Amino acid sequence: MSDATITPPREFLKPPVTEVGVLGWLHSNLFNNWYNSLLTILVLLALWQVVPPFFSWTFIDSVWNTPAEVCRDIDGACWSIIPKNISFILFGFFPDGQQWRPGLAMVLLVGLVVFSADRKRWKKSLGVYWLINLVVMGTLMYGGVFGMPVVETSQWSGLPLTFMLSLFGMVAAYPFGVFLALGRRSKMPAIKTLCVIYIEMIRGVPLISLLFMSSVMFPLFLPEGVTINTVLRAQLAIILFTAAYIAEVVRGGLQAMPRGQFEAADSLGLNYNQTMRLIILPQALKIVIPPSLGILLSAFKDTSLVVIISLYDVLKTTKVTLSNPKWTGYSTEAYIFLAVLYFVCCYAMSSYSRRLEKELHTGR
Amino acid sequence: MNETQNLTEAKAAPKLIIEVNSMHKWYADFHVLSDINLKVELGERIVICGPSGSGKSTLIRCINRLEEHQRGQIIVNGTELTNDIKNIEKVRTEVGMVFQHFNLFPHLTIIENLTLGPIWVRKTPKKEAEEMAMMYLEKVHIAEQAKKFPGQLSGGQQQRVAIARSLCMKPEVMLFDEPTSALDPEMIKEVLDVMIERAEEGMTMLVVTHEMGFAKSVADRVMFMDEGQIVEQNSPHEFFDNPQHERTKLFLSQIL
Numbered sequence: 001m002s003d004a005t006i007t008p009p010r011e012f013l014k015p016p017v018t019e020v021g022v023l024g025w026l027h028s029n030l031f032n033n034w035y036n037s038l039l040t041i042l043v044l045l046a047l048w049q050v051v052p053p054f055f056s057w058t059f060i061d062s063v064w065n066t067p068a069e070v071c072r073d074i075d076g077a078c079w080s081i082i083p084k085n086i087s088f089i090l091f092g093f094f095p096d097g098q099q100w101r102p103g104l105a106m107v108l109l110v111g112l113v114v115f116s117a118d119r120k121r122w123k124k125s126l127g128v129y130w131l132i133n134l135v136v137m138g139t140l141m142y143g144g145v146f147g148m149p150v151v152e153t154s155q156w157s158g159l160p161l162t163f164m165l166s167l168f169g170m171v172a173a174y175p176f177g178v179f180l181a182l183g184r185r186s187k188m189p190a191i192k193t194l195c196v197i198y199i200e201m202i203r204g205v206p207l208i209s210l211l212f213m214s215s216v217m218f219p220l221f222l223p224e225g226v227t228i229n230t231v232l233r234a235q236l237a238i239i240l241f242t243a244a245y246i247a248e249v250v251r252g253g254l255q256a257m258p259r260g261q262f263e264a265a266d267s268l269g270l271n272y273n274q275t276m277r278l279i280i281l282p283q284a285l286k287i288v289i290p291p292s293l294g295i296l297l298s299a300f301k302d303t304s305l306v307v308i309i310s311l312y313d314v315l316k317t318t319k320v321t322l323s324n325p326k327w328t329g330y331s332t333e334a335y336i337f338l339a340v341l342y343f344v345c346c347y348a349m350s351s352y353s354r355r356l357e358k359e360l361h362t363g364r
Numbered sequence: 365m366n367e368t369q370n371l372t373e374a375k376a377a378p379k380l381i382i383e384v385n386s387m388h389k390w391y392a393d394f395h396v397l398s399d400i401n402l403k404v405e406l407g408e409r410i411v412i413c414g415p416s417g418s419g420k421s422t423l424i425r426c427i428n429r430l431e432e433h434q435r436g437q438i439i440v441n442g443t444e445l446t447n448d449i450k451n452i453e454k455v456r457t458e459v460g461m462v463f464q465h466f467n468l469f470p471h472l473t474i475i476e477n478l479t480l481g482p483i484w485v486r487k488t489p490k491k492e493a494e495e496m497a498m499m500y501l502e503k504v505h506i507a508e509q510a511k512k513f514p515g516q517l518s519g520g521q522q523q524r525v526a527i528a529r530s531l532c533m534k535p536e537v538m539l540f541d542e543p544t545s546a547l548d549p550e551m552i553k554e555v556l557d558v559m560i561e562r563a564e565e566g567m568t569m570l571v572v573t574h575e576m577g578f579a580k581s582v583a584d585r586v587m588f589m590d591e592g593q594i595v596e597q598n599s600p601h602e603f604f605d606n607p608q609h610e611r612t613k614l615f616l617s618q619i620l
């Protein structure tokens with residue numbers, strides 16, 4: 001018996017070290033050959049030219065909350081345009097003194113969105129909360145009860161309008177989109193053709209033309225004297241538009257379902273509706289949550305197109321502010337503010353969608 | 365039970381549960397099943413074997429209409445399979461199916477997988493369905509996993525759940541399409557044992573499998589298929605010891 005047959009304990013080695021520390025990183029990433037070095041130097045020069053002036057314009061030479069006159073005499077940014085006009089930018093033509101109503105409505109809406117973000121709360125009751133929220137928000141905005149004066153929808157504007165059009169557009173478009181997706185996969189030729197035509201037609205035109213048609217065409221079909229309110233028209237157009245995109249995303253989810261799931265459901269004797277509702281859709285919709293959030297994101301940005309039917313979303317209220325002679329000339333500041341506003345909202349949505357994707361990927 | 369004499373021409377004819385008469389099936393131009401004739405009596409256990417691509421899966425999938433046949437007749441428990449969706453759904457409630465890849469519903473717990481059919485198809489009250497599901501889970505020796513999700517179980521456990529799910533519908537016949545082919549070797553026995561127990565209870569079974577030990581100990585009849593035809597069928601004893609056709613001999617020499 002020799003010791004040679006005894007296996008030595010297994011050794012766990014560290015991977016070989018090729019580059020060390022900051023200098024190593026710089027060398028391998030920024031200066032690893034002559035043209036990369038040249039590019040690095042050029043970029044640094046350009047940044048040197050741009051960043052310090054922008055920084056001092058933004059933060060050092062700027063004023064933050066002053067009357068418009070003060071802005072005439074400074075070199076930096078006049079951020080005062082934002083606080084001095086904030087209530088108009090956010091709430092538009094909603095009457096002064098009543099603006100707590102859209103404010104509260106928005107807080108409720110954002111609160112509900114945050115509440116819905118947790119997957120543990122995805123139950124039937126959540127749908128009920130959304131319905132209640134819709135009613136409460138509508139009441140807050142329109143008024144006419146509890147001593148709140150009526151505010152016509154033509155005065156609804158600003159950020160609440162943007163939020164409502166996109167979020168409720170999404171919520172209402174979802175079921176419609178699911179039906180379209182199922183219809184497109186239907187074995188009945190008539191239904192299938194209808195759905196294909198609808199989806200492809202809507203996807204073939206830009207939202208702006210749909211909004212335009214909704215304001216020009218709808219009235220043609222209605223009896224004289226009957227009008228559909230503009231906000232509702234915009235909301236309808238957005239729903240019809242978003243649904244087509246949701247349909248395609250959902251169709252992708254349905255296609256990803258293994259055939260065995262359909263066969264197992266069939267062999268239990270479940271009918272088509274039961275198979276879809278109990279087996280296929282719960283799984284397929286779960287797969288498509290991240291791309292659906294992408295649609296919500298673009299719907300949110302697309303709502304700025306409602307200006308074409310003379311609604312005042314947050315972009316339009318900003319423009320109106322800028323047309324005030326006192327504040328003309330500070331459009332850079334105003335648009336930077338808007339960009340930051342949009343970015344914060346969209347970034348929140350997209351990082352949420354990334355988190356969800358990870359969660360859904362790693363387990364149930 | 366007079367199972368031993370039901371192959372002889374007894375006066376009281378045993379109940380025919382499946383009857384297939386000169387059935388043909390095509391996939392587009394491909395004649396996948398040709399002139400299939402098959403009679404299965406209540407309580408019979410039939411093992412179907414044959415080379416890959418010979419049409420075994422297609423045949424049993426025609427019996428619960430997962431596939432459509434184009435010519436001939438399939439009658440299950442007195443109901444002929446036609447385009448009538450009501451007939452199809454009725455037959456499917458009477459025929460259980462176990463798949464090679466289990467096909468459990470991954471978003472539902474084990475107990476929900478089992479109660480789904482009874483609750484929605486048979487309209488059994490939820491509580492009663494759950495009690496029945498627990499009973500069948502005990503029969504397949506897996507009751508302690510009821511609250512888990514399919515993804516948390518091993519392949520053998522999942523297949524036993526799939527068998528229990530079929531049993532919950534109280535089917536007249538069970539179809540098995542290579543139930544152990546996707547399993548690691550150490551799990552095959554636990555599934556076969558469960559199937560043998562069901563056979564001993566008198567369940568009518570059609571089993572596509574290459575487990576010849578199972579065929580020898582359980583089957584009343586072994587059928588050999590090749591190129592879309594039933595080439596030969598016989599009692600297991602005759603089938604393995606005295607195969608008639610060259611193709612059968614060749615096949616048996618390859619797998620035994």
Ligand SMILES: Nc1ncnc2c1ncn2[C@@H]1O[C@H](COP(=O)(O)OP(=O)(O)O)[C@@H](O)[C@H]1O
Pocket residue numbers: 391394396414415416417418419420421422423
């Ligand atoms: N959906 C289908 N479309 C076209 N051909 C198919 C389809 N399913 C199976 N086939 C073909 O039919 C033949 C029989 O298949 P199958 O019944 O699965 O054989 P087995 O189960 O005996 O291996 C094979 O040649 C296979 O390629």
Ligand SMILES: [Mg+2]
Pocket residue numbers: 420421422541542
């Ligand atoms: Mg097969």
